[in-house]
Amino acid sequence: MIQADVVIVGGGASGFFAAINIATFNPELKVIILERTKEGLKKVRISGGGRCNVTHAEFIPQELVLNYPRGEKELLGPFHQFMTGDTVAWFEERGVTLKIEDDGRMFPTSNTSQTIIDCFKNEAKKCGITIKYEHVLKSIKKRDNIWCLDTNNGSFYANKILIATGSSIKVWNLLEGLGHAIVTPVPSLFTFNVTDKRIKDIPGVVAKEVDIKVLGTHLESQGPLLITHEGFSAPAILKLSAFGALELAERGYRFQIQINFIKIPYGDCLEVLKELKYPMAKKKVIKFTQFGLPKRLWQQLVLASGIKAHVIWADASKPQLERLSAQLTKAVFQVKGKSTFKEEFVTAGGVDLKEINFKTFESKVHKNLYFAGEVLNIDAVTGGFNFQNAWTGAYIAARHISNTE
Ligand SMILES: Cc1cc2nc3c(=O)[nH]c(=O)nc-3n(C[C@H](O)[C@H](O)[C@H](O)COP(=O)(O)OP(=O)(O)OC[C@H]3O[C@@H](n4cnc5c(N)ncnc54)[C@H](O)[C@@H]3O)c2cc1C
Secondary structure, eight states, X not given: OEEXXXXXXXOSHHHHHHHHHHHHHOTTSOXXXXXXXXXXXXXXXHHHHHXXXXXXXXXXXXXXXXXXXXXXXXXXXXXXXXXXXXXXXXXXXXXXXXXXXXXXXXXXXXXXXXXXXXXXXXXXXXXXXXXXXXXXXXXXXXXXXXXEEEETTEEEEEEEEEEOOOSOHHHHHHHHHTTOOEEEEEEXXXXXXXXXXXXXXXXXXXXXEEEEEETTSSOEEEEEEEEOSSEEESHHHHHHHHHTHHHHHHTTTOEEEEEESSSSOHHHHHHHHHHXXXXXXXXXXXXXXXXXXXXXXXXXXXXXXXXXXXXXXXXXXXXXXXXXXHHHHSXXXXXXXXXXXXXXXXXXXXXXXXXXXXXXXXXXXXTTEEEOGGGBSOBOOSSSHHHHHHHHHHHHHHHHHHXXX
């Protein structure tokens, strides 16, 4: 049996961040991390394709929260306490500089997640934090205001505990046993599987800016679209997968999407096509791409409109141009499943946010029980926002936990 002031369950992103901050705010406290694996921080290591997309260069809390399909309302207050700029400063104070990429994602200047891992492990050592690797939490009990945590490797007692176990079904079950409500977990951040003649032969093609709707729902998004071997990916799709995580799961990942490849309404597009008949009269329709579309995508959409490769603009009929306008502005594709987006994925669902005090990240069900990171029903679109949730929650919980007055 081991006694500590604070036991943190989970040696991942939020667990390490919380432990280091608790020990920094109050060096008197004995802090222990219980971690299931041999070395922890696994997701940090593989994050952002091995580069760790630490946060995002969005410095206005009201704007930042818009990236969280679950947690938007609840995170506004916390972001006023610990924002992306604070993350940058926190790492800089510890010798880790971050850089901003064109799309706003922020990475360590070193371009490797190892820098973040080294930073966490060195800081934890400096702060005297005990890390118990290969300790799997098995049960949580509370007796006389003391928490008792049983693991496969012994029991731990603590005044305060922080659960930072990410998306662990087993831990969610334990928390349900403590009286917490768990919102059913479903995957978020995935790509769409589509088998369709129009995209079959053109993987790798990117449409720079498209509008997409999921038919029969209110779901829609904008952004770049990537055609892959399996179907569609890139931000326009990932955003839909995040904001539609629950709805799309309910539909068994089978639904129709409508894409406007050129962000121009059908009627306006048709007018442009009709006008093109004169200056382009003798040229083949398939040959010269329009609206800045990638050439190979233009070719596929022209063929899908029933305009054969030899047809010149002068001979293109009204119905053909109408079909082409429809392909360009409201092309419908059948989605038949999802694939994992290798760079980043998260789980929607977790501890119900109604049961958390967002000024402290303490449970409203049990005193001295705190949560941070993905264990909560919070998740974000891709771009560094999921880690920012981990840092913000862990920091605020740490501040409150370390205050022993
Ligand atoms: C491939 C991939 C890439 C990603 N890239 C990015 C990115 O670049 N940017 C971004 O913002 N987000 C990214 N994410 C999401 C991000 O990694 C998570 O949102 C974040 O790690 C959540 O932090 P956490 O501390 O809540 O959970 P985790 O980091 O998952 O840590 C949870 C820890 O708890 C431990 N644990 C679980 N159960 C037990 C138990 N019973 N007993 C003891 N320990 C336990 C686990 O072993 C783990 O170490 C990525 C995710 C994946 C899968």
